[in-house]
Amino acid sequence: MEEVKVSEKLQKIIDSVAELSVLELSELVKALEDKFGVQAMAAAPVAAAGATAAAGEAAPAAEEKTEFDVVITNAGTNKIAVIKVVREFKPELGLKEAKDMVDACPANLGNMKKDAANDAKAKLTEAGATVELK
Numbered sequence: 001m002e003e004v005k006v007s008e009k010l011q012k013i014i015d016s017v018a019e020l021s022v023l024e025l026s027e028l029v030k031a032l033e034d035k036f037g038v039q040a041m042a043a044a045p046v047a048a049a050g051a052t053a054a055a056g057e058a059a060p061a062a063e064e065k066t067e068f069d070v071v072i073t074n075a076g077t078n079k080i081a082v083i084k085v086v087r088e089f090k091p092e093l094g095l096k097e098a099k100d101m102v103d104a105c106p107a108n109l110g111n112m113k114k115d116a117a118n119d120a121k122a123k124l125t126e127a128g129a130t131v132e133l134k
Contacts, residue, residue, distance in 0.1 A: 068117040068133040070109040075102045076128030085123045089116075102129075 006014065020028065033039055070089075075082045079102055086098045089109055093101065101107045109120060121131045 066114050067111055068114065069111050070117050070120045070124075071132045071134055072102065072105055072107045072109060072124060072129050073132055074130035075105050076130065078128040079103075081127035082124060082129045085120070085127050085129075088123070089120050 017025070017028070072082070072086075079099075082102050083095070083098045086102060086109065087093055087095070089112075090098065090101075101109075109124075112120060117133050121133055124131045
């Protein structure tokens with residue numbers, strides 16, 4: 001935050017305010033509102049709008065990913081079991097194509113919804129493969 005240069009007179013006031021308790025600050029705000037006929041609430045909507053904008057910017061980053069690429073990074077030693085699982089999730093592949101896919105690790109099994117991707121990962125891991133969801 002940028003440091004604001006103030007006169008010595010204002011610095012003394014700032015230092016005095018910094019020493020006040022919360023209750024005393026509340027009383028000071030009320031006294032200033034009465035003295036000058038203003039309300040301190042005018043600054044709150046600006047701060048709330050800034051907070052809302054910041055929350056709006058953060059919301060897309062917080063969205064949960066719903067689709068994943070299932071990538072077999074290593075088929076492991078039991079390739080036959082891995083090939084069977086690959087064919088379960090990619091039934092359009094023949095035996096040779098599934099074997100070629102498993103032999104060519106890393107192999108992308110495709111983009112799947114979260115539940116299907118987690119299911120594929122669990123079954124492939126159980127079969128002995130190393131899998132990443134991206």
